[in-house]
Amino acid sequence: MNFQKLTPVPQKKELLDLAFRKARLKGVQKKFVGNWLQKIRYKENLKLDIVKDTLVTRLMKVLQEFPNTMDLNDFYVELIKLTLDYVELKKSFGALDWAIKQIGKVHRVHIVKVNEEKEGAKVKKITLQYYGRIASILKQINPQLKYLEQSRKTLRKFPAIKELFTVCLYGFPNVGKTTILNKLTGTKAKVAAYSFTTKSINAGYMKLNDTKVQVLDVPGTLARKDKMNDIELQAELVLNEVANVVVYIFDLSGASGYSIKNQEQLLQNLGKKRKVFPFVNKQDITDESLLKEFTVKHYTLEEIKAEVEKLM
Ligand SMILES: Nc1nc2c(ncn2[C@@H]2O[C@H](COP(=O)(O)OP(=O)(O)OP(=O)(O)O)[C@@H](O)[C@H]2O)c(=O)[nH]1
Ligand SMILES: [Mg+2]
Structure with missing residues (x-):
């Protein structure tokens, strides 16, 4: 549509x-x-x-x-x-x-x-x-x-979502979801240094194994179910109705303003309904000590692509 x-x-x-x-x-x-x-x-x-x-x-x-x-x-x-x-x-x-x-x-x-x-x-x-x-x-x-x-x-403003295998980029506002979308798919969706830049769902496409895969960048969510706005609810909907795989994006640098603990909590809230691959973004501006202490198993983008290929 x-x-x-x-x-x-x-x-x-x-x-x-x-x-x-x-x-x-x-x-x-x-x-x-x-x-x-x-x-x-x-x-x-x-x-x-x-x-x-x-x-x-x-x-x-x-x-x-x-x-x-x-x-x-x-x-x-x-x-x-x-x-x-x-x-x-x-x-x-x-x-x-x-x-x-x-x-x-x-x-x-x-x-x-x-x-x-x-x-x-x-x-x-x-x-x-x-x-x-x-x-x-x-x-x-x-x-x-x-x-x-x-x-x-x-x-x-509704996203044009196709019935393809879908990878959903998820995480707190400002952690770099749109940046990753652009990196993975070559789209040019808007990126900015403040929260809630993405006001609807951005879509891009990449080829894996010669098959078109849909990548969706959903707006940052604060994960307060009771107080969610329309955009946050859209994000939930994409996660529940469309996503086959979720790439959960962490920002350990502190630049996005959300504590590591809160980010881990949001990851846990995703539950086990679908495959989730954590990714640590902004490593260039993250303290090395924080990276070393970080216990959540995470993947590089290349590893994630390889994992997705196996699931398609
Ligand atoms: N240093 C550094 N900055 C980054 C990196 N990735 C993203 N950023 C910056 O982080 C800010 C937020 O990036 P976005 O891609 O807009 O983040 P988002 O998660 O889509 O944000 P919302 O749409 O507001 O939820 C921008 O200023 C980016 O340039 C990175 O790997 N390193
Ligand atoms: Mg964005």
Whole structure:
């Protein structure tokens, strides 16, 4: 699923401006034949059609583009539930559906009116009434259009996760997860000298044994289950739903600001559900004595790659 490509959800004003402008232009451009009353009727019929078609097409496009949770894998369904109001989202789709049907109804009613009206001057009034009804339908779904656009902006930040063998880089903020991702996969994700640089999940790919392996860099977590923010919850979700292997990154240098004890605790919290390979980063700025005293069995990146190859 490619959430990045979702087009912005058009809002009430934009939709009305577009539909009415198109109708006006076509009404002026097109030559109509017949007597005076017929010409007016044709012209107003055309305007009514254009407004309906423009709006219905746009609203349908929103419905078609948004992901259907039925087609998504568990990871994305969970992520949607964590980051969006799922009920509100469903309601918004319902509201758009309702609007599409309403527009169709109002269109049919006014077409009949236009074709039955005998006085030319009144035909134009019917079009104006129609515009009013259409505007009021859109006004009613405006909160939902807003919610969908807000949701799209959230969805756009979802990682594009593929169904491949997956290595997950995990550890406290600022320990160097993104740096390792870039090293392993040659991606250029943002690295910075302060915590919480990574605000969503970065993905990169490397080849092992001629097979593409997905490497995910998940945002630093403080591991307080009760107080986790959306991003931290995303990290948990990746660990539970997607990761085949975890590379747990230590920073013993003190630069990241987390004690070695806390880092060991977070490693233990990972449990034994999946294979975890500890890696000690920032060795260039770490006291040699600390490295010597460190008792957790750890691996070099080359060793980790070799271990992963065995597990694939
Ligand atoms: N000296 C040294 N600095 C490193 C090393 N690896 C990473 N850094 C620095 O540590 C800082 C944090 O690195 P990131 O890769 O952004 O860390 P992160 O774990 O992704 O951080 P968050 O996304 O905030 O959780 C940056 O300033 C890096 O340049 C290393 O091996 N040696
Ligand atoms: Mg990072």
